[in-house]
Amino acid sequence: MDSIFGNVDDLFLFCAVVEEGSLLSASKKLKLPVSTMSRRLTALEARLNVRLLEKQGRELVPTEAGEEAFKALSSGMESIQSAFTGMLTDREAIQGRIKLAIPHNFYSGFVRAIIETFLTQYPKVQLDLVLSQEQAVPQTDRDLLMTFELSSMDEMVARPLFKAKHGFFASPEYLESHPAISTPADLDQHEWITVDHQLQLPVYKGDELIQMITIKPKLTVNDIHAVVQATEQGIGVASLPFRHISPNMNLIQLLPEYHRSDRQAYLVYKERKYQPKALTLLIEALIEGVQLAQKSVPVE
Structure with missing residues (x-):
């Protein structure tokens, strides 16, 4: 992300040098070449027109302005790092096997990209994809069906997906x-x-x-x-x-x-109190993805 201060990553590099006490230690922690970090920090100082770091023996220490900048930035950088760490941890926790039964034309027409994005986003999820027009009535908590026909589905949850004209x-x-x-x-x-x-x-x-x-x-x-x-x-x-x-x-x-x-298409699954997180996220991804597709090219 760019700002008037340049790339936000450069501010993160500056905070890392102060925390680690040296450019070399920070470069090892961040797995970046010392030359790259030095160049980016010099460019940051030039953009701000202020000296942030100075040599003290073999180490780089913050100047008075650098100390003030570090105090102002460090808590924000910690919050950003914590937020992304939590997000990545949550993503890694989404796992398990899901079965999705869907007509082939639904998949090739507009669902394939949604599925591929979902599996990339949640790499520990395994998907059994059944491309068939036949009614595969959900049998377990991890079964999902996309269909126009709700006969024999009285005990299921049916989420409206789109209407076909x-x-x-x-x-x-x-x-x-x-x-x-x-x-x-x-x-x-x-x-x-x-x-x-x-x-x-x-x-x-x-x-x-x-x-x-x-x-x-x-x-x-x-x-x-x-x-x-x-x-x-x-x-x-x-x-x-x-x-x-x-x-x-x-x-x-x-x-x-x-x-x-008009024929109404539905996402159908077993009613349950504790739905697997992976299935919940896939349902929401499919509904959101189809809604976006309808806005650009109506699903008729």
């Missing part, structure tokens, strides 16, 4: 060979590609529920990327999250004024 899509080729779709009621007459086995699909216009349709899946595949690809190939109609759609895809949005309900 969807639209209805099909390929031009599919639309050319199938009946026209001009109203929501037409949707349940078509073949569908789905990521799960939900057959009742709500159709909204704005915030208003218009109707429930019953869909007939021709293909159910538990990966959203595979659903998108199959829709492009003309296999059927699909409800797709906008974040997975790009203008160059072989897709046409159907009934743009209509949509299915």
Whole structure:
């Protein structure tokens, strides 16, 4: 950190020389070359335009101004050193094995960087990462699940993560060979590609529920990327999250004024009184990281 006095490290070097009683002793303690310390201390004195240290025999001792500076600085330097020592000790204490089950597209889309940063920050934490669309219901105090589906999760804690906005899509080729779709009621007459086995699909216009349709899946595949690809190939109609759609895809949005309900993603874990610290920190890191991602590029 730089200030009008230069680098704060230089003030720390000065205090170390006074405490150790010599430049050589301070350099050994800080594992810095004597020449580097001497150069930086000389530069510090030049910036302050005051003599802080003087030779007394073979030793460097503080001048009168140096004594005053040391008294003013030493307690602050001790506080900084103590704070960072405590922080590093706490970080080293965070350890243990955690299991995180998450769909592959969640991980590749926006979670990977969060996980990598977390593991770098807490090197003693071990993570079992399961990339799967299947519901891996948390079984232990160290299990964490990221999911849209909360069925069979009644006894779990579910923390809201983000909402995914969807639209209805099909390929031009599919639309050319199938009946026209001009109203929501037409949707349940078509073949569908789905990521799960939900057959009742709500159709909204704005915030208003218009109707429930019953869909007939021709293909159910538990990966959203595979659903998108199959829709492009003309296999059927699909409800797709906008974040997975790009203008160059072989897709046409159907009934743009209509949509299915937003899908809420959750972090799910067992309710407990004494949660492992590593899991608590990972949960907060994921929630904070996704919120930041939404501010820059909305998770739709």
